[in-house]
Amino acid sequence: MSVQRPERRVARGAVVVGVGEVAGSRAAVAWAARQAAWRGAELQLVSAVPLPVTGDAASVHHALRITEEAERAARAALDELSEQVRAEHPGLVVHRSVPRDHPRHALRRAAEGAALLVTGARRRSRLRSGAFGGFQLGSTSLYAASHARCPVAVVREDAPVGARGVVVGHDGSRAADAAVDAAAALARAAGTAVRVLRVWAYHPAGSWLPPEEDRARARELLEEEQRRSLEEVCARARAAHPGVEVTGELVEDAHPSDALLTAAEHAQLLVVGARGHGAFLTALLGSTSHDLLHRSTGPVVVVPDAARAHEVAGRHREGTPVAVGD
Numbered sequence: 289m290s291v292q293r294p295e296r297r298v299a300r301g302a303v304v305v306g307v308g309e310v311a312g313s314r315a316a317v318a319w320a321a322r323q324a325a326w327r328g329a330e331l332q333l334v335s336a337v338p339l340p341v342t343g344d345a346a347s348v349h350h351a352l353r354i355t356e357e358a359e360r361a362a363r364a365a366l367d368e369l370s371e372q373v374r375a376e377h378p379g380l381v382v383h384r385s386v387p388r389d390h391p392r393h394a395l396r397r398a399a400e401g402a403a404l405l406v407t408g409a410r411r412r413s414r415l416r417s418g419a420f421g422g423f424q425l426g427s428t429s430l431y432a433a434s435h436a437r438c439p440v441a442v443v444r445e446d447a448p449v450g451a452r453g454v455v456v457g458h459d460g461s462r463a464a465d466a467a468v469d470a471a472a473a474l475a476r477a478a479g480t481a482v483r484v485l486r487v488w489a490y491h492p493a494g495s496w497l498p499p500e501e502d503r504a505r506a507r508e509l510l511e512e513e514q515r516r517s518l519e520e521v522c523a524r525a526r527a528a529h530p531g532v533e534v535t536g537e538l539v540e541d542a543h544p545s546d547a548l549l550t551a552a553e554h555a556q557l558l559v560v561g562a563r564g565h566g567a568f569l570t571a572l573l574g575s576t577s578h579d580l581l582h583r584s585t586g587p588v589v590v591v592p593d594a595a596r597a598h599e600v601a602g603r604h605r606e607g608t609p610v611a612v613g614d
Contacts, residue, residue, distance in 0.1 A: 299330045299383075304398045305406040306391060306428065307335040310365045314372070316408030316443040319587060321373045321380060323441075326477035329403060330381040333369060335362040336394035337386060355388065362386045392431045399436040404589075407432055409444040433581060433590040434562060439470050443587045447556045451586070454482045455552040456559040457544065457576065458521055463561030463593040468521055470591040471559040472529040478556060481533035482525065485551050486518040487544040514538055545579040552586060559589045 305320035307313045317333065324331040337358045340351040366384040373382050387394045399405040407429040433440045456471035458464040468484055475482045490507040518536040525534045541547040552558040560577045577590055 299332070300401040301327075301403045302330040302332050302383075302401075303327065303404045303406065304332045304334060304395070304402045306395045306398075306408070306432070307333050307362075307366060307369060308391070308408065308428075310368060313365075313369065313408045315445050316406050316441075317369050317373060318376070319441070319443045319446055320404070320406040321377055321382075323404060323406070323474075323477065325377045325380050327403065330383060331373065332383045332385060332398065332402075333366050334385045334387070334394055334398050335366055336389050336391040337362055338390045339388055359386050359388075391428045392435075395428065395432050396435055399432070399438050399440070402438050404439050404441060405432055405436050406441045406443060409442065430578075430581065433577070437592065439589050439591045441587055441589045442581055444585055447586045448554070451554055451556045453480050453555045454478070454557045454559060455548065455555040456482060456484055457548050457561070458484050458486050458518065459544070459561075459576075460517060461561060461593070463591065465521070465561075466593045467559050467561035467589075467591040468525050469528060470589065471557075472525045472532050472534060474557060474559065474589065476529055476532050480556060481535070483551065483555070484518065484522055484525070484534065484536045485539060485548060486514055486521075486536065487539050487541050487547045488514045489540060489542040491542075511538070511540075544576045545583065548576070548580060549584060552584065555586070557587050557589060558584055559591060562590045562592050 303320050303324040305313075305317050307317065321331055323329075337355060340354055363384065363386055366386070370382050370384060373380060385394075385398070387397075389397075395405060395407070409429065429440075429442050433442060454471045454475040456467050458468055468482075471482050471484075488510065490503075490510050492503060492506070515538055518538055522534045522536040526532070537551070539547045539551070548558060548560070558580065560580055562577050580588055581590070
């Protein structure tokens with residue numbers, strides 16, 4: 289039986305990336321490494337190995353052998369990815385962790401104190417590619433995005449060559465305020481600009497439709513209100529992040545996800561807020577964030593609002609080291 293290494297905590301302010309299959313993790317690891325290098329932060333690679341469920345004492349020994357073999361394979365994968373990172377970022381501090389835990393729980397713990405948590409996506413089979421393309425967003429990525437205390441980046445593939453800027457959606461919520469702040473910080477690290485997108489649509493209340501002239505006036509007033517609110521959001525972001533170019537764009541569309549995906553086609557990154565306290569992932573994330581995570585081909589960052597982050601931390605704080613690593 290192998291000897292367990294001493295446990296170490298994830299460094300506060302580190303960029304943490306969850307690693308599954310090497311092929312499906314390369315883009316996420318490369319993206320996370322750039323973020324860590326830009327921030328001057330440490331990079332933590334985490335590959336969790338869940339303990340097999342055993343039905344009787346006779347199977348315990350066999351289960352431990354399976355676990356140790358899985359740990360060796362995970363460490364070999366992390367060694368390979370670490371070499372790739374160090375070749376591209378010679379000065380970057382890289383740690384590797386292989387906790388015996390379910391990937392969801394391991395990443396949730398790793399996110400405590402981290403500046404950013406990054407996950408990837410696995411390739412679909414040809415039969416399952418369908419409308420969402422060649423990558424499948426797993427339950428672990430969705431769980432991390434809806435439960436982590438820090439911003440969570442889901443990286444299927446890197447942004448296309450020539451992509452510039454960070455696009456962030458703002459709908460007037462606290463979660464959206466947190467998303468704009470995070471987007472500006474990410475843009476500063478990358479040396480790029482931020483475009484704040486406010487997607488709105490006029491829907492007359494109730495089943496009775498007012499006269500067309502009244503509807504036009506009501507729509508005009510709503511548009512003015514949305515524009516004024518958007519300008520205030522941009523002004524706050526510029527004041528909080530001097531030197532970062534922040535512009536706003538008002539888009540009338542009944543489908544926020546479609547508008548955000550179109551705006552982010554040539555962007556380096558799409559940022560959205562997570563909100564809600566329901567029992568389901570869609571409620572925790574918000575339907576727009578949930579939809580974008582499934583449909584976007586480029587990197588997406590989901591940002592929790594401060595109140596939700598505090599609540600999540602209170603629910604999950606366990607005070608234990610997150611991983612066994614070097």
